Amino acid sequence: METGTLIESTAVPPSHLNLAGVLRIPAVRQVLSLIGVAGAVAAGFAVVLWSQTPQFTQLYSDMSTAEAAEVAEALQSADIDYKMAGNGSVMVAESQLHDARLQLASMGLPQGASAGMDLMQEQSSFGVSQFMESARYQHALEAELARTIASIGSVREARVHLALPKQTAFIRDNKGASASVLLQLFGGRVLESDQASAIVHLVASSVPNLVTSDVTLIDQHGRLLSAGDEQAAGAQAATQFKYSRRLEETYKQRIEDLLTPLVGAGRIRAEVVADIDFTYTEETRESFDPARAVVRSEQVSEDQTTGVAALVGGIPGALSNQPPEATGVDSSAVASESQQVEPKNSSRSSVRNYEVDRTIRHTRPHSGAIRKLSVAVLIDDTPVADEQTQSALTDQDLARYTSLVKEAVGFDEERGDSVVVLNETFLAEAPLEEAPPPALWERPELRDIAKQVLGAILVLVIAFGVVRPMLRGVVAGGSGASGEYLGRAGEFPGGTESAQLGGGGTAALAGPNYDEKVAAAKNITGNDPARVAQVVKKWVSADE
Numbered sequence: 001m002e003t004g005t006l007i008e009s010t011a012v013p014p015s016h017l018n019l020a021g022v023l024r025i026p027a028v029r030q031v032l033s034l035i036g037v038a039g040a041v042a043a044g045f046a047v048v049l050w051s052q053t054p055q056f057t058q059l060y061s062d063m064s065t066a067e068a069a070e071v072a073e074a075l076q077s078a079d080i081d082y083k084m085a086g087n088g089s090v091m092v093a094e095s096q097l098h099d100a101r102l103q104l105a106s107m108g109l110p111q112g113a114s115a116g117m118d119l120m121q122e123q124s125s126f127g128v129s130q131f132m133e134s135a136r137y138q139h140a141l142e143a144e145l146a147r148t149i150a151s152i153g154s155v156r157e158a159r160v161h162l163a164l165p166k167q168t169a170f171i172r173d174n175k176g177a178s179a180s181v182l183l184q185l186f187g188g189r190v191l192e193s194d195q196a197s198a199i200v201h202l203v204a205s206s207v208p209n210l211v212t213s214d215v216t217l218i219d220q221h222g223r224l225l226s227a228g229d230e231q232a233a234g235a236q237a238a239t240q241f242k243y244s245r246r247l248e249e250t251y252k253q254r255i256e257d258l259l260t261p262l263v264g265a266g267r268i269r270a271e272v273v274a275d276i277d278f279t280y281t282e283e284t285r286e287s288f289d290p291a292r293a294v295v296r297s298e299q300v301s302e303d304q305t306t307g308v309a310a311l312v313g314g315i316p317g318a319l320s321n322q323p324p325e326a327t328g329v330d331s332s333a334v335a336s337e338s339q340q341v342e343p344k345n346s347s348r349s350s351v352r353n354y355e356v357d358r359t360i361r362h363t364r365p366h367s368g369a370i371r372k373l374s375v376a377v378l379i380d381d382t383p384v385a386d387e388q389t390q391s392a393l394t395d396q397d398l399a400r401y402t403s404l405v406k407e408a409v410g411f412d413e414e415r416g417d418s419v420v421v422l423n424e425t426f427l428a429e430a431p432l433e434e435a436p437p438p439a440l441w442e443r444p445e446l447r448d449i450a451k452q453v454l455g456a457i458l459v460l461v462i463a464f465g466v467v468r469p470m471l472r473g474v475v476a477g478g479s480g481a482s483g484e485y486l487g488r489a490g491e492f493p494g495g496t497e498s499a500q501l502g503g504g505g506t507a508a509l510a511g512p513n514y515d516e517k518v519a520a521a522k523n524i525t526g527n528d529p530a531r532v533a534q535v536v537k538k539w540v541s542a543d544e
Contacts, residue, residue: 033470040466047458054093055447056083059100060110062156063088067110078103138162145206149181149199154191157184162207178214179203185219194238196225240278243368248272254408255377259401267380267426272409275372283363292357303347373417375409377401380426393423 059082060071068088075082075092080100082092092100104110142160149158159182165175181203185191196217204212217226251272259268379401381390393401402421411417525532 037467037470040462040470044459044462044467047455047462050451050455054081054095056081056091057094057097058085059090059092059097061087061089063090063110071104071109074104074107074109075100138164141207145181145203148202149183152195152199154185154189154195155183156186158182160203164207167209174209176214177207177210178216179207179210180216181218183217183219183225191219191225192238200226240276240368244274244276247274247276247370251373251375251409255375255405258404258408259377259379262401263379263382269378270405271376273374274370275374277369277371278367280367281363281365283361285359285361285363287359287361289357289359293354294357295352296355297353299351301347301349304345370415372415373409373411375405375417375419377405377419377421379421379423381423390425392425398423 060067063071065088068084068090071090072082072084075090078100080092080096080103082090082100085091142162145160146158149155149160161180161182163178165177167174181199183191183199200212200215200217203215204210215226216224218224251274252270255270255272256268259270379393379398381392383390398421402419405411405419405421409417409419411419521532
């Protein structure tokens with residue numbers, strides 16, 4: 001029996017309204033069910049998106065705002081997922097990390113705070129004054145030096161300031177150039193003295209008329225890293241220490257390579273201490289060799305008187321020019337006698353200048369001469385054939401090994417070298433425990449899979465645990481509205497009560513239980529018996 005007659009009751013006071021009654025209205029319940037279904041579907045979509053979101057890792061960090069903007073624009077143009085983090089960091093998916101770096105490297109990103117010599121090409125134009133060209137060149141040189149210094153491992157960022165005075169021929173004493181360098185070091189890292197010296201020499205070698213003493217190097221904390229002579233002394237000490245360590249390691253490696261084939265791998269320990277003299281000695285020596293004299297110049301003077309004219313003498317004058325008086329001596333005899341007489345007057349002088357052989361020698365021996373070597377070698381016992389026991393070395397074996405060590409290091413007894421070879425039993429090393437394998441949730445390749453599986457489980461739970469019951473409630477609420485029921489007064493909004501008797505209606509009221517129907521029918525019968533009689537009459541006529 002179906003009927004569409006709607007029985008409206010009299011108005012009731014608003015005080016009878018309550019939330020439970022509103023929620024029991026079929027239309028309200030259907031709307032709430034639809035809202036719940038929509039929320040569940042949205043949550044399912046959110047879970048799916050979360051499970052499909054890749055794991056992000058850091059691409060670059062500590063970038064300026066301009067650099068981060070350039071990198072973000074390049075990643076967006078390359079269709080690479082990214083997100084920005086604090087402190088100028090850019091995050092990309094782990095699967096696209098290498099592709100992103102290759103893409104940015106091909107585009108020359110990140111460029112850094114300065115463009116270097118590229119600035120000269122980008123800003124080149126006609127009609128630029130000489131002052132602007134000089135300023136651009138100086139700025140580009142500073143940027144290039146900063147980029148070069150920043151490539152050092154401990155340096156995160158560098159800034160270089162150059163003071164280049166104008167060189168002119170009208171000034172007698174031209175001032176030299178100077179430079180100051182500010183370094184931003186990575187956290188927890190320290191710049192060694194030799195590295196600071198290398199940076200100072202790098203800047204000084206890159207700028208004309210710049211010496212190392214005019215280069216100032218400081219860090220981000222304001223500490224002076226270049227101290228002139230102290231820095232040079234520190235660099236020299238570091239160089240000497242490295243030379244000593246390298247020499248000792250060389251001797252140590254020689255000993256181990258020589259004795260390892262005889263005693264076995266891991267059964268020898270060697271240490272070498274080298275006392276090296278790093279003093280510089282200059283010697284200038286001048287020597288003469290008289291046996292290797294060479295005549296440089298010679299002067300000879302010789303006087304000799306010969307003939308009869310040598311017997312003539314006297315004071316020139318009248319008496320000496322007179323002929324001699326006759327003495328009765330035969331003149332021919334005198335002439336023959338004068339011919340037999342030889343002159344006795346002869347003089348000879350000679351002056352010789354010799355060039356004596358002279359040698360000047362300037363000697364400056366190379367520093368780093370070995371003054372003394374101290375060698376200590378420790379050898380383990382020799383294993384027996386069964387490899388369960390070991391036997392000590394004999395004195396002959398020790399003497400033989402000592403001789404080999406001396407030959408390997410160039411033993412010099414006059415120099416005071418010492419070599420000690422001992423035989424001791426080495427303690428067995430405890431086997432290293434194998435590192436436990438990482439847990440499943442710590443493996444990177446399984447995290448994404450677990451994430452997707454968890455997302456699928458959540459979607460199924462939402463679909464079958466939330467959405468499906470809500471859809472059933474909506475369908476059941478629509479079909480349960482048909483039938484015969486009576487509404488109680490005070491359970492309807494607006495102070496009115498209505499009931500739909502019979503099936504086929506679409507009123508937004510949920511069917512009350514049997515007791516409620518009976519109470520409602522009694523109430524309606526007492527308030528409006530005429531209308532109840534009319535309804536019953538219609539039922540009887542419908543059954544006929």
